[in-house]
Amino acid sequence: MSKEESTFKFGHPMRSQFLLDNDYIPLNHGSYGTIPKVVQEAFREYQDKMETNPDKFFRRDLELELCKAREAVAKFINAETNEVVFVQNTTTGINSVLKSLKYEEGDKLLYFSTVYAAIGSLLEYIHEIYEGKVELIKIEVNYPISDDDLIDKFVKVIEEEKQKPNTKIKLAVIDAISSTPGVIVPFQRMISILRQNNILSVVDGAHAIGQIPLNIKEIEPDFFATNCHKWLYTPKSSAILYVPYKHQKKIHPSVTSLYLHEGFVSEFSWIGTQDFGSFLAIHAALEFRKKIGGEEKIQNYCKKLAIEGGNLISSILGTEIIGPESIIQSMVNIRLPIPTSNEEFTDKKFMDLMFNKYNFAVLVFKHNKYWYIRASAQIYTDLNDFEKVGYIVKEICDSFK
Incomplete structure (x- = not known):
């Protein structure tokens, strides 16, 4: 460990590297992310370059800078x-893919009930504009469920659909890490199964980059989108879309602009004037991650904290976390002692108390007949944060019993 690396201590000492309020307990990094101060500085430097000589920046410098990023x-x-x-x-990236592809009558789009709501809306949109000629196949998933059982359910649906005449599954939208609940999905196994069945894989990797290791050449998805502004520490509005060469001719950005038919990279490089600083600041984010110890150190700390913190909160509430530990990385899902049949409890009431009275953040959601919270572990949080939130959440839940 270098002297520079050893100066970065995870937990509350790391908060000095970020812009978070001192009295705020941030256990919801997964929703929006937040950036280190050094990334903000780099972001603003690019913004300054755009403003001090906009013509030179956009007409001469931008193409090379984007290529480097x-x-x-x-x-x-x-x-x-x-x-x-x-x-x-990620939502923009998957919109670009699904709206670019052409569908025929009898095509089916496969997805899980745990799909991110915005992507669920996109699938419904495709179904509507093709006037029902494209069918949506939803696989119901209720956690806890083992990876093997999830794969078995996945394979069973594919096999059942293959037996039906005049129809085929064109693509499947799968998560790398689902949002609610926030768990690792066996997406690599699913991609292999889809490839064997000649079904396109569209991976919603919104939570993937920076949270789990990614090796695209090993994974071999047909399409993969992931948010850099969540777990990788880049500014907001920063994500990437991976499309292998074999698919690029048929994929276009959701906004058509100047470079139509001039190639995949050119089309996506310009959809109109915008703030490109969020993309270009990725260098600073990657460098920051190296300086504080690298990917393995970051990911090991967050996984350990998520598991220990989740178990601590569940013990305070008298409930349990969604496991096993193998599906937990930086987000942990804790069942609240409140069933969804309790009509007094709502997510809005919970959030009003969370923001207005207690000043902390988790994500609250319904799943499998219960309310849950999703708590995010991050390098600027520690076990004390989880303990404080556990007692606060217990107080909130007790007020609704």
């Missing part, structure tokens, strides 16, 4: 530079 993030996930483009967020 794409090269850096592509190397980070072991992908080819020109198979990776920047998009504003």
Whole structure:
């Protein structure tokens, strides 16, 4: 460990590297992320360059700067530079893919009930514009469920659909790490199964980059989108879309602009004037991660804290976490002692108390007949944060019993 690396202590000492309020307990990094101060400084430097000489920046400098940034993030996930483009967020990336693809009557789109709500809306939109000729196949998933049982359910649905005449599954939208509940999905096994069945894999990796190791050349998805502004520490509106060369001719950005038919990278490089600083600051985010100890150190700390913190909160509440530990990385889901049949308890009431009275943050959601909270472990949090939140949440829940 270098002297510089040893000066960075995880937990509350790391909060000095971020912009978080001192009296705020931040256990919801998964929703929006937040950036280190050094990344904010780099972000603002690029913004200054844009404003001090906008014509030179946009007409001469931007193309090279974007290429360098794409090269850096592509190397980070072991992908080819020109198979990776920047998009504003994962939702935008998956919109680009699903709206670019052509569908025929009898095509089916496969997805899980745990799909992120925005992507669920996108699937419904595709169904509607094709006037019902494209069918949606939803696989119901209720946690806890083992990876093997989830795979068995996945395979069973595919086999059942294959037996039906005049129809086929065109693609499947799968999560790398689902949002609610926030758990690791066996997506690599699913991609292999989809490939064997000639079904396109569209991976919602919104929570993936920076939270789990990614090796795109090993994973071999057909499409993969992931948010850099969550777990990788880049500014908001910063995500990447991976499309292998074999699929690029049929994929276009959701906003059509100047470079139509000039190639995948060119089309996505310009959808109109915007703040490109969030993409270009990725260098600073990657450098910060190296300085504080690297990916393994970050991921090991967050996983250990998520498991210990989740178990601590569940012990305070007298409930349990969604396990096993193998599906937990930086987010942990804790059941609240309140069933969804309790009509007095709502997510809005919970959030009003969370923000207005207690000044902390978790994500609250319904799943499998109960209310849950999703708590995020991060390098600037420690076990004391989880303990404080546990007693606060208990107080909130007790008020609704």
